Amino acid sequence: MKNRIIYLAILVVLLGACKKGAEQKQRETTNDFKFWTWITADASRTDSSYVSEFKKYKENGLDAVLINTNTDPKLLARLVPIAKKEGLEVHAWIMAMNRPGDSLALQHRDWYAVSREGKSCFDTRPYVDYYQWLCPTRKESRQHVLNLVEGLAKVEGITSVHLDYIRFCDIFLPVGLLPKYNLVQNTELPQFDFCYCDVCVAEFMKNHHRDPRKMEHPEIDMEWKQFRLNKIKSVVDEAYKIAHKYNKELSAAVFPYPEMADHMVRQRWDKWNIDQVLPMIYNHFYNEGTDWIGFATAQGIKDLANKKTELHTGIYVPPLSAKELKEAIEQSKANGAKGVAFFDGPAITDEQFKVIKSFK
């Protein structure tokens, strides 16, 4: 009888410990879920204006800011201590292969990607004036991008260098954006198909013995597509080494899920060496509802199954009601994301901040 009482007492203690463990785990999971936002910095703004902006983010539940400084390490170094003092993690956001107004690159016409029509992004820009894509194969243009990555990686206090536009120009635009450009895209159109520069063509011909410029249907040539996927991967993998050399991580803004990214922009991010991916699962761009955010998140998570890469879902906030934002966050969380990133910070409304805060 006495023994039974002792056993019961031990059982009660053990059950109590289990419950405590579960509560602890639950709390850790909630706290681990990260909230990020992308912002674009302006050197002419005062430090105090940034203090209030960062304070607002922190008070409303954000954990990290991805700052576009137009690849200016000095401006980044100025903003890092301000953001960190307010308790935010800082990520150095760089426009990688699309480099509008890059003064050094603009001195080298041959660094720019060339379309199947033979026109260079140096002066013929696909879709919009800010599309000025560099060739990822040419030694000099590739090295230029990597040098910029290194400049940001050196900045003390940042957590990661964050690659954006790490891809080719869109061969297919998001379906929801086509009417805006008055376009129909039923196949790969030559004016949006890159890079057919001398260096890309020569390297491909050396390995595969056929000329992409002479292909009747380059859109069905698997090696030609693979060649380009590999070129982007090669830039990412090198950037990863650089970031880690300075004890920083590498993250990237990418298309919704790997096969969609491959199809639309020749970006196969599940094959990359990278610490975090932030797929831009912007449902309104694709005429989709918030359930699609869950689908695309789950697809990316499945494709990353054997890798250490974390996935944080990117959410485009302007068209979302508070209710939809809540659903978007819940969909991301339920389908395996480690966090969510909002585009962009200044666009988040007070109503939306309330939703974000409620998850903390």
Ligand SMILES: [Zn+2]
């Ligand atoms: Zn090229």
